[in-house]
Amino acid sequence: EVELVQSGTVVKKPGESLRIACTGSGYRFTGYWIGWVRQMPGKGLEWMGIIYPGDSDTRYNPSFEGQVTISADKSISTAYLHWKSLNASDSAMYYCARQSAGDDVGDCFSIWGQGTLVTVSS
């Protein structure tokens, strides 16, 4: 079964760093783009960026570039979303999602992780 499993709920303070994880199984991890999507409380979906674990080619939404870093460790089939310094506005649910059909960046998300809830509060 193809599956993405995300790391658990996190509570952090403003200014702290954070890395959340998304581990893929049941498929060739290096062969599909994985993206990150933010959903703020009660709001819609925002595409943050995407990475191709095969060669670490990464594309960012300009709205998020410089605010987060997307990376992947293909040796353990895991993609990451990293913040150097959190602020309260980063509080949201974050989903990872795998594109449907291989190495074309122009594709939709057919497999989703369960989400990681991040709360940033002093």
Added chain:
Amino acid sequence: DIVMTQSPDSLAVSLGERATISCKSSQSVLYSSNNKNYLAWYQQKPRQPPKLLIYWASTRESGVPDRFRGSGSGTDFTLTISSLQAEDVAVYYCQQYYRTPQTFGQGTKLEIK
């Protein structure tokens, strides 16, 4: 960025009746070289991740009931649920994947009347 605009923002439909959601893109998402519309529809139920329903504007994902139908081309798209069931209560999003950054519509909340 390509802006995706859905209408309406919310919709109440009686069980067994038709529900129709519109999605318009600020630029065409039809790729002329393969004649494909880079447009997907997702369903999100409370406390769940989104679920892919439709891709290439009109292709149903495996396992999606045939009461869900996607149509349209270029900049104007529609998701139709032919006979609303109780389990269809959700928020529905369109997404363009023609160009990065990929963008979603703001969502349409579908409820039972």
